[in-house]
Amino acid sequence: MKGILLAKWKTFIRGPWTFLIFTGMSIVFALLIGGSGNVNSIQVPIYAEDETMQSGFVAEKLKEVEAFSFNWMDKEDMENRIANGKAELGLILESDSFQIIIGVESPNIEMLESTVQGIYVEKIQQEKLLASEDGENVVREWKNNKPVFELKRESFRNDDTFVYDQTFQSLFGFTLFFVIYTIAYNVLPILTEKKEGIWDRVILSPVRKWEMYVANLIYSFLTGYFQIMIIFLVFRFGFGVDFNGNFLLALVMLIPYVFAIVSLAILITAIVKNVAQFNAAIPIVSVSSAMIGGAYWPLEIVESEFMLALAKINPITYGMEVLNGIAVYGYSMSELLLPVSILLLMGVLMMGIGIHLMERRHI
Amino acid sequence: MLELVDLSKKYKNTYAVKNMNMFIEKGEIVGMLGPNGAGKSTTISMLSSLVEPTNGDVLLLNKSILKNPSPLRKIVGIVPQEIALYSELTAEENLQFFGRIYRLKGKKLQQKIDEVLEQIGLSDRRKDIVSKFSGGMKRRLNIGVAMLHNPEILIMDEPTVGIDPQSRNYILETVKRLNKEKQMTVLYTSHYMEEVEYLCDRIYIMDQGSLIASGSKDEIKSILSSEKTIVMKVNRMDPTFIQLLKDNPVINQVITSEKEITIIVPKEVNLFSKLIKMAEEQNLEISSVDVKVPTLEDVFLHLTGRALRD
Numbered sequence: 001m002k003g004i005l006l007a008k009w010k011t012f013i014r015g016p017w018t019f020l021i022f023t024g025m026s027i028v029f030a031l032l033i034g035g036s037g038n039v040n041s042i043q044v045p046i047y048a049e050d051e052t053m054q055s056g057f058v059a060e061k062l063k064e065v066e067a068f069s070f071n072w073m074d075k076e077d078m079e080n081r082i083a084n085g086k087a088e089l090g091l092i093l094e095s096d097s098f099q100i101i102i103g104v105e106s107p108n109i110e111m112l113e114s115t116v117q118g119i120y121v122e123k124i125q126q127e128k129l130l131a132s133e134d135g136e137n138v139v140r141e142w143k144n145n146k147p148v149f150e151l152k153r154e155s156f157r158n159d160d161t162f163v164y165d166q167t168f169q170s171l172f173g174f175t176l177f178f179v180i181y182t183i184a185y186n187v188l189p190i191l192t193e194k195k196e197g198i199w200d201r202v203i204l205s206p207v208r209k210w211e212m213y214v215a216n217l218i219y220s221f222l223t224g225y226f227q228i229m230i231i232f233l234v235f236r237f238g239f240g241v242d243f244n245g246n247f248l249l250a251l252v253m254l255i256p257y258v259f260a261i262v263s264l265a266i267l268i269t270a271i272v273k274n275v276a277q278f279n280a281a282i283p284i285v286s287v288s289s290a291m292i293g294g295a296y297w298p299l300e301i302v303e304s305e306f307m308l309a310l311a312k313i314n315p316i317t318y319g320m321e322v323l324n325g326i327a328v329y330g331y332s333m334s335e336l337l338l339p340v341s342i343l344l345l346m347g348v349l350m351m352g353i354g355i356h357l358m359e360r361r362h363i
Numbered sequence: 364m365l366e367l368v369d370l371s372k373k374y375k376n377t378y379a380v381k382n383m384n385m386f387i388e389k390g391e392i393v394g395m396l397g398p399n400g401a402g403k404s405t406t407i408s409m410l411s412s413l414v415e416p417t418n419g420d421v422l423l424l425n426k427s428i429l430k431n432p433s434p435l436r437k438i439v440g441i442v443p444q445e446i447a448l449y450s451e452l453t454a455e456e457n458l459q460f461f462g463r464i465y466r467l468k469g470k471k472l473q474q475k476i477d478e479v480l481e482q483i484g485l486s487d488r489r490k491d492i493v494s495k496f497s498g499g500m501k502r503r504l505n506i507g508v509a510m511l512h513n514p515e516i517l518i519m520d521e522p523t524v525g526i527d528p529q530s531r532n533y534i535l536e537t538v539k540r541l542n543k544e545k546q547m548t549v550l551y552t553s554h555y556m557e558e559v560e561y562l563c564d565r566i567y568i569m570d571q572g573s574l575i576a577s578g579s580k581d582e583i584k585s586i587l588s589s590e591k592t593i594v595m596k597v598n599r600m601d602p603t604f605i606q607l608l609k610d611n612p613v614i615n616q617v618i619t620s621e622k623e624i625t626i627i628v629p630k631e632v633n634l635f636s637k638l639i640k641m642a643e644e645q646n647l648e649i650s651s652v653d654v655k656v657p658t659l660e661d662v663f664l665h666l667t668g669r670a671l672r673d
Binding site for chain 1: 408411412413436444445446448449451452456460461463464465466508512
């Protein structure tokens, strides 16, 4: 078995391109679609005559607003953008007041006005506080996150509760989607090696058949798992995505998903007759699974009962549930047990059927 | 040493091999000759325990290997028709991989690799990636892999398909040398009758899944000892002329190809002048007439009515 794994490793070193391409594509797609985080926010050009305001209290507070994305520029550019229809609103900040330049009448005007007004009210309150006798101490305490009262907001989660995070949706979706390709193309050599007679040679050697399967499956599993690990590490340490403090748990809980995808690849390899059929089957299976399983968009927005029923027999559905459960909803271990068990069951079933078919058809 | 008894393999309603009987003695080179699709590769797969036969048995030293193939697998080396190598690895890495699966390790493995590379003439290309090898070099390495564990029996399935004459000669010489120096028993299948004729002590001829002739070269050729083969080259194929030949009671067999007519006649018959006259009557121009000593190809033609490479 070691010999087979060593040969696989050497082959991988000579041609790591599939692995690198799919790893790179996962990162790029997750960054492009989810990484910026403000794709769905309204772009608002912003200008202040006093340049110090760009780093002042109001500017800092505006950064925290999720509904709008504020882009600093000079007044002329801002006016041009609004005149050309590239922005529907503009914001001019002054020390104690603000102006909204309206290009298009929309409900966003009121939303922007109330948002900015709220920030200015907060600014004035803070300034008044500072002006009072013990003001500085109060503000220092407030800045050190030691408020007098701590407010905590929670909701009871039920099946209808839906939290959508574009960054996690894209990161998890594209990671789970692209890893299907990496794993599938590492399982494919079972088919080609059988056709080329390499398996026959190994069968005639003292190596047992189960060792041949296990070595190939371990290699495919590890390649897929390393791809996910690299992507998650890049986002964790490169872009500061913190997985709700459960980074390691997310990595561990993905093991059943990778196992299920290895099994799915075995099943496809057993069904197809040649590489051309395999090349045609993989995109069909992976893209449809990603769509049905909620890798491209959250399943919560899908209304078709039929599509939702299909999602229940799709490994991506449960992979996404595990990751969203860990990073977005903060699932407990007992809550994670159900999707993890389903993935393991799917893995065992598909692996069993796949290997049985391969052996029966002697491919 | 190795024996096939009434061996058959049936796929759905078709027999790939039917009632094959064959034996191989220690130290001999046995040839299996037949056109593509004759059932040679299926026979080899059953013989080497890779495919389970529908009927019959495979005996090694009079013991069946169907239920327990390990005694055979230990002593057999297979050279498949396909290039069964990792094309992204070097020649040496391929040998290391296949050596390791035969539990060879360390110095012993390295010594064996050096020896095999020397035998197949690839010592100076050991560090080269297989995908960059010529067809002949790949075929040689394909053979080398089968020799790593010192097999007593080497089974070669069309090892010279698609390679240049120089590499082909090298392979034939290597097989001869292995047989002579190491007393290696060889089963060599091919549809090139000249290879089988050159290498083998005994020959089995297969067609459409069945054995149609067997014996030593001379024994097989003696099938045609009372006959001779006349090959005529003509400027065009004339159906009337061919029909006249077929109707001639003296002629045993008429086989036609593109511009060649082969006829088999009794040895004592002299047909030369008659053939010229018949051709003239049909306004046919004969560019050459060749009377041949029977070859294995002629025997095959005689037995099946088809050329080996049809």
